[in-house]
Amino acid sequence: MEPVLSELLSIRQKIIDSLQRAAVRAQKSGKLPQVPLSRVSVERPQKPEHGDYATSFPLKLARAAGLKPLAIAEIITGLIPGNPDIANIAVAPPGFINFTFSNEWLTHQVDNILSAGDTYGNIELGKGKRVQIEFVSVNPTGPLHVGHGRGAILGSALASVLNIAGFAVEKEYYINDTGNQIGAFSRSLFARYQQSLGIDAEMPTEGYFGNYMIELAKEIKDEKGDSFINLPQPEAESQVGKIGLAKMISRIKQDLELLGVNFDVWFSEKSLYDNGQYSKVMSMLNKGGHLTDKESATWFVSTALGEDKDNVVVRSDGSATYFATDIAYHYNKFVERKFEQVIDIWGADHQGHVSRMKAVVNAIGIDPEMLEVIISQMVTLRRGGELVRLSKRSGDIITLREVMDEVGVDACRFFFLARSADSQMDFDMELAKKESQDNPVYYVQYAYARIASILRLAKERKISFYNGDVSLLATEPELSLIRKMLILPEIVELAANTLEPHHLTYYAQDIATAFHSFYKQCRVVSDDEPLCKARLKLVASAKLVLAKTLRLMGMTTPETM
C-alpha cells in the first residue's frame, strides 16, 4: 500500500521553503546582510490567533544580522510570494511570522481525508527502513504482571506508529528457554508435581513459590498421570519442566492476545546454541581481543570500551551468563538478520545493562546508534492505597490478567499508554475502576459512538452525501475540528521520531474535545440539505481520524455506547 503523502506535511514544507527562499532573496538584494542562514523551522503556536504555523526565524537571525527582529520579519514577509492556500501572513512582536491557512484549503482537506480513507495519517518517514522492536520477553517461569503489561502496550503501540510512519517493523518476543532460571523452574515444578501426587518432596530454595506453580503441577498430573516419578530425577525434571514451559508460554501468549498484543516472531534463546551462533560470536569477540580469562571465568573486557567494570560471559562452571546469550542474540539481530535499527524495551531493573550492551554491539562492529533501548519505568500496583508486591518468586501476585479482567482492556491500554515510559506510575486499581465513569477512555470512545450514531441516522434517512460541498463548512467549531484532524500526520511523525506513543493519547482527547464541541454547536442532520451533506462529510472524515487514532493505540471503536 502506497502511503498518501500528507497534505499537511507538504504545506508545512512549502512554508519552510518559501521562508528560506525569501531570506536568500533578501540577501541578494542587500536588504539582509550576508550572514549564514540557519535551517528554518516552523512550529505550531499555542494560541489560535497566532495562526497555524509560526517561525521564530527572524529572532534567531537578529543578532548575527545586526538588525531588529521585527525589521527582519517585515523584510522576509514582504518577499514571500502569495499563495492561495495561505490566507494570512502576519508579523508579530518580538519577531515572529505567523501563517494562517485559508478556509478553502482547510475545508478541502475534508475531501482529502475521505479519499485517503484508512491510509490517512500514514507518512513516509521511515522509507521502508527495517526496524525490529523486541519487547515483553518475560521469562516463561511465571505469569505476566502489570509491569510487563506496560511494556507490552508501549511496544505494540510503538510498532503500530512506526508501521504507519513508513518503517518495515517486525515485532519480536525473546523466549528465555534455557539457563539457570529454567532449571530452577523445572525443579520447582517437579517438586510440586510430586507433592500433587502425595509425595513429600521439598521445594528448591531458589525455586518458584507462587500458587500458579501448584496449579500448573496439578494440571500436568491430571493430564499425564504419575508417569514421571518412575524416571530418574534429572530426566523427570527436564520432561516436566518442558511441558510446564510450553504451558507457561501459551498462557503468556493468550494474555497478550487478550491485551491486543501480538508478535511476528517468537525467538528462542536456545536456538542460538543449537545453530552455533553463540560460539561464533564468542570466537569473534575473542579474536577482537574483547575477552579475557580470570578467576577461572571468561570476561568481556568492557572497561577497555569505557565501562566501569568488566562482565562475566562464561562462568567458572562453563555455563553462559544471560549477558553472553544476549550478545549472541544481538549479533543475530544485526549481523544475521540485518536489521537497520533495533529497539529493545526493557524494564527499569535492566537499566544497568544498557551501556554494556551498547559497548558489546560496538565490539562486534555495529554502530551502537542502531540499538535503541527504551527503559520503561516501574509500575507500582496499589489496591485502595495499599501496596501490592510484584515479586514473581515470592508467593501471590496480582497478574496482568486479573487487572485486565477488572478494569477492562481498553482502559488498561489507555492508562498505560498515557504516560511516558520515563516516568514511574502508580496504578491504583480501585481508582481506575472508580474513575471509569469519567474516564478519558470513554470520553474518546463516546465521541466515536456519537459519530457512528449520526451516520446511522443519515443512512436511515437515505441521505447520500458523496457530493457534499465542503466549502460550506465555515463556522468556528467546524474549522477547529478540521484543524485538529489535520494534525494526525504530525503526531505520527512526533511519536515515531521520539519513540513516544504516549502523544497519541493526548491527541485522541484533543480530537474528541473538538468533536464534542462541534456536536453541541452544529446540528448535522437537518433540513438544510447542502449544509447537512457538507457536515456529514466532516463527520465521516472525523470518524476515520478517530478510528485511526484508536486503532494505533490498540483500542476498540464502539459504534454504540
Add this chain to the structure above:
RNA sequence: GUCCCUGUAGCUCAGCUGGACAGAGCAGCUGCCUUCUAAGCAGCGGGUCGAGCGUUCGAAUCGCUCCAGGGACGCCA
C-alpha cells in the same frame, strides 16, 4: 560511592530537539437535556514549573551544584 529515571495546579500527569501571558483530566464551584447518545457542552477558581547559580534577545525546556523520591550496580535474568 558510581550510574539511570523522576520532581510542573489539591490529585494523576502532558509540555522539555529553548520562543509569544504555563496545559489537560480528575476533584471543587456556576450554568445548559422538546431536536443526531448529558459517558456531553460552556464557564470559574487553583501553579515562586524542587532550590540556587549560569548560558541566551528569550529557560519549565540547555549546563553546573545542591535537595527529595524511585531504580540499578551478582559467575541472577
